[in-house]
Amino acid sequence: MPKTVVGLFEKPDLVDGVVREIEALGFPRIEVHTLTEPATFEVTGVMSFPRIEFEVEVGRALARIGATNAESQVYLDGLGRGGALVFATGSDEQVDAAAKIMNQHGAVGIEENIGSEPQMPGIVRENITPIRDRPVQAGRIQVSGSGAVFFVW
Structure with missing residues (x-):
């Protein structure tokens, strides 16, 4: 079962160093991805809404x-504020090591340890429906006190 760790970084200039360290663990480049919001969105037609299409994708x-x-909304808000996401998919040992690297470089925590509503400093979440279940649920593992989040799929 593949496991992916995701880290949100408020400072995208940190991402290149994080990716280099993760790749040094033996991750194939195809299993490490970064994402930032495009500076501009190309309009492809009369009914094109490129920003919305980006967010949906x-x-x-x-x-x-x-x-x-x-969680997705918090990640999108972070991207919209100029942040960057780093994804790394691999074995349990690899993603654990990648998460450690992400956290050492300041991956932003999106959940408080005492609750399960996603948190990110400076983000207003007026329209986000609170999660009404445990912080650890099928498909997602938040490690207490860390910024990176594991997803098992």
Whole structure:
């Protein structure tokens, strides 16, 4: 069963160093991905809504690995504020090591340890529906006190 760790970084200039360290663990480049919001969105037609299309595509990708709608929204908000996401997929040992690297470089925690509503400093979450289940649920593992989140899919 594939396991993916996702880290949200408020400072995208950190991401290149994080990716280099993760690849040094033996991750194939195809299993390490980064994502930032495009500076501009190309309009492809009269009914084109490129920003919305980007958000829907990212939301679908996050849902495929087990992220909740609320988590996806926090990630999208982080991207919209100029942040970056790093994804690494591999074995349990590899993703554990990748998460450690992400956390050492300041991956932003999106959940408080005492609750399960996603948190990110400076993000207003007025329209996010709170999660009403345990912080650890099928498909997602939040490690207490860390920023990186594991998704098993």
